[in-house]
Amino acid sequence: MQGDHIPHLIGGQRLYQVVARRIAKLIEENAQVKGWRMPSERELAEELNVSRPVIREAVIALEMRGVVEVRGRAGIVVLPPRAGQVNFDRVGVDVGPGPFELLEARLALESSAAAMAAERATAYDLMVLEECIVQMERERDVVLLHEKGDRDFHLTIAKMTNNAIIVSMIEALWVQRDQSVMWKKLHEHIHAENVRPLWIGDHHSILAALRLRNPDAAYKAMSRHIRNVISELLEADERGRFSEDS
Structure with a gap:
């Protein structure tokens, strides 16, 4: 599986949290792009060169923060920005292993x-x-x-x-x-x-x-x-x- 040998920690941070910030940045950069769709987990794994498990953990982290929602047939859906939404660059609390x-x-x-x-x-x-x-x-x-x-x-x-x-x-x-x-x-x-x-x-x-x-x-x-x-x-x-x- 692609990315199997990538460590779970990078510079003291959990990899899924690092990847979640990168996905959040990807969403922000494409928010105004007409016709842009959120890549699937497989596509994200290839694009970010990490394993599917890490992508799944990152998506869960984003879902918990109200950034995306996983909806059956539709896949990963980007939710409208909310007031007070968590900025991943300011997250300093380790919520534990994925x-x-x-x-x-x-x-x-x-x-x-x-x-x-x-x-x-x-x-x-x-x-x-x-x-x-x-x-x-x-x-x-x-x-x-x-x-x-x-x-x-x-x-x-x-x-x-x-x-x-x-x-x-x-x-x-x-x-x-x-x-x-x-x-x-x-x-x-x-x-x-x-x-x-x-x-x-x-x-x-x-x-x-x-x-x-x-x-x-x-x-x-x-x-x-x-x-x-x-x-x-x-x-x-x-x-x-x-x-x-x-």
Whole structure:
């Protein structure tokens, strides 16, 4: 993916915030240009030479500040200027890591944790994970962001490593996710009924690998799940537009 090796921090600033300012500047420069349209996320990624995840984070930041709005079939829509709108050049408060930065950290930590857990899994651990999946299947009316079964499943695997440092690091990532206003905004674009069966299936695959006490399979199953989450968060709006057109 283009821009994968670009760091998340530039001169102490988060990359998505730097990119958000560049997009805001692009909007300002073209505000009076007749017929100008806001580029798509893919086009912005190519033009600014950064990855799609960074563009998505930047768009969320702009959406939260009332600069743009993501509207299904229409894509990214520039909103009329508002009185007192935030000037990105004056933003000095770090609102925390972006959603994809958190997912990148989870991909590295939780995949390795799953491999360790496969070697140390007990019958009781596997039973607890089964109950977590059952709870996920019951939580059909719960917002994806607040699913307790999902959270408990991942934190149970972390605890199965019997490594307090790994547990504390993974717990910290989930706390940051739960407290992130950007996460909440990003999940507004997720079509829960479309992705829930896929993600529950991913959890069944992780559990199956753990039952086999197969570290490599557990690593790959967890990695595949988190990559599926990343993919859905990137493509959610495009899939929504496709559904509206059909």
